[in-house]
Amino acid sequence: MTTKNTIDLGEFQFLSGESIPSLEVAYETYGEFDGDNAVLICHALTGSSHVARRPDAGDETAGQARAWWGDVVGPGKAIDTSEYYVVCANAPGSCYGTTGPSSENPETGEPYGTDFPPVTVGDWTRAQRALLDELGVGRLRAVIGGSVGGMNVLDWLRRFPDDVDRAGAVATAGRLDPQCLALDTVARRAITADPNWNGGQYYDGPDPEEGLARARQIGHIMYLSKASMARKFGRRSAGRETVREEPPDPAAAFFPYREVESYLDYQAEKFTDRFDANSYLYMTRAMDDFDLSAGYESDADALAAFEGELLALSFTGDWHFTVEQSEALAEACREGGVDVAHHVVESDHGHDAFLVEPEKVGPPLSELLEEGISGRTITDTDTDSSPNETDSFAPVHTSLFSE
Ligand SMILES: CC(=O)SCCNC(=O)CCNC(=O)[C@H](O)C(C)(C)COP(=O)(O)OP(=O)(O)OC[C@H]1O[C@@H](n2cnc3c(N)ncnc32)[C@H](O)[C@@H]1OP(=O)(O)O
Numbered sequence: 001m002t003t004k005n006t007i008d009l010g011e012f013q014f015l016s017g018e019s020i021p022s023l024e025v026a027y028e029t030y031g032e033f034d035g036d037n038a039v040l041i042c043h044a045l046t047g048s049s050h051v052a053r054r055p056d057a058g059d060e061t062a063g064q065a066r067a068w069w070g071d072v073v074g075p076g077k078a079i080d081t082s083e084y085y086v087v088c089a090n091a092p093g094s095c096y097g098t099t100g101p102s103s104e105n106p107e108t109g110e111p112y113g114t115d116f117p118p119v120t121v122g123d124w125t126r127a128q129r130a131l132l133d134e135l136g137v138g139r140l141r142a143v144i145g146g147s148v149g150g151m152n153v154l155d156w157l158r159r160f161p162d163d164v165d166r167a168g169a170v171a172t173a174g175r176l177d178p179q180c181l182a183l184d185t186v187a188r189r190a191i192t193a194d195p196n197w198n199g200g201q202y203y204d205g206p207d208p209e210e211g212l213a214r215a216r217q218i219g220h221i222m223y224l225s226k227a228s229m230a231r232k233f234g235r236r237s238a239g240r241e242t243v244r245e246e247p248p249d250p251a252a253a254f255f256p257y258r259e260v261e262s263y264l265d266y267q268a269e270k271f272t273d274r275f276d277a278n279s280y281l282y283m284t285r286a287m288d289d290f291d292l293s294a295g296y297e298s299d300a301d302a303l304a305a306f307e308g309e310l311l312a313l314s315f316t317g318d319w320h321f322t323v324e325q326s327e328a329l330a331e332a333c334r335e336g337g338v339d340v341a342h343h344v345v346e347s348d349h350g351h352d353a354f355l356v357e358p359e360k361v362g363p364p365l366s367e368l369l370e371e372g373i374s375g376r377t378i379t380d381t382d383t384d385s386s387p388n389e390t391d392s393f394a395p396v397h398t399s400l401f402s403e
């Protein structure tokens, strides 16, 4: 059975100390809860609760009508909803049904805009915990998420370590590196410099589309890799009849409008139709702010209370969240005594490999759920500390660094 719902969690105090009188959370559930089979999925930056295909799904999540992990989650899929009760909720601060800057402030009757409290990844986790309480779910069989959704997973492990058996942290890290922080800063500046942004109060006027378009284009560049861009676009000219109507100035007409520019323009146009500019500010700030070790002595200390198993999944072509960052996370787990496997996926797709290569992402996640990190197709970068070294049925552990 699948359900799409919105629940009012009542007054919600954010970790900043600020409160809103009512936090509504949009969520979807798939499968039947048997008391012990709940899997929470955490979405990425611009995702929604619509993680898997639903027979009744129309286009109610504008631009998100296509389930964002439909080839990974569903009946008979890697995260099998005929076996597991999957819950996915839209994060506070976003714009797909959960309360955020574009929602009405009940005290003024107007959209919150930038009066909405600052939101952190920890607030997402706390809202998810409150939602699960309402659904009658105590302990989770697993929590799984990619990108900033993976940070959400890590936050679960430090905030509610006793509530999770297994975790899948996909294409993520304990924190963003300064290069990505820099790009996010420029993206936000593009939004706030758009005159239509108007201090965040634009809901009764034109949207800051130009700013949001530039922000998304910077994002897309981060989600691809040199190899995938070379393959997709090369230096090819796109021809004038695609998205751009007129060259911006006469001299520009002399030069080609390239496939890569056309792609970015097309993606930007699609995105501005589906996402709210203020939400983009709030969501990227939450991602930038996340630091696994904040409030602890180290990443290892932050994770030390987690007694379950963690699968860290990284992609060789991802420079947004690198293999090295996942390895640092795995190292922190080993130091903190947490059972971990760091499974490296060979891919030149860039960061969005976790979305577009279900055939590579699915099997290790399926095994995580079924058998834990000793699943046969799960590899680990640490060949020295295999828990199954003396087991004649031991999985083959390969080392990224020894090949
Ligand atoms: C949880 C979440 O992740 S959020 C929801 C989904 N994720 C996102 O939106 C993230 C951003 N988007 C992406 O990263 C990608 O577009 C994905 C992951 C959704 C899909 O990736 P891919 O399957 O590789 O598709 P790709 O990025 O090539 O985009 C294909 C689209 O671009 C268009 N396109 C491709 N090349 C060009 C070009 N040179 N000029 C213009 N348009 C182009 C295609 O026609 C296609 O259009 P359509 O979406 O209307 O069918």
Ligand SMILES: N[C@@H](CCO)C(=O)O
Residues within 6 Å of the ligand: 044, 045, 046, 047, 146, 147, 148, 223, 351, 352
């Ligand atoms: N493509 C992802 C990027 C963050 O992983 C999104 O837009 O949510």
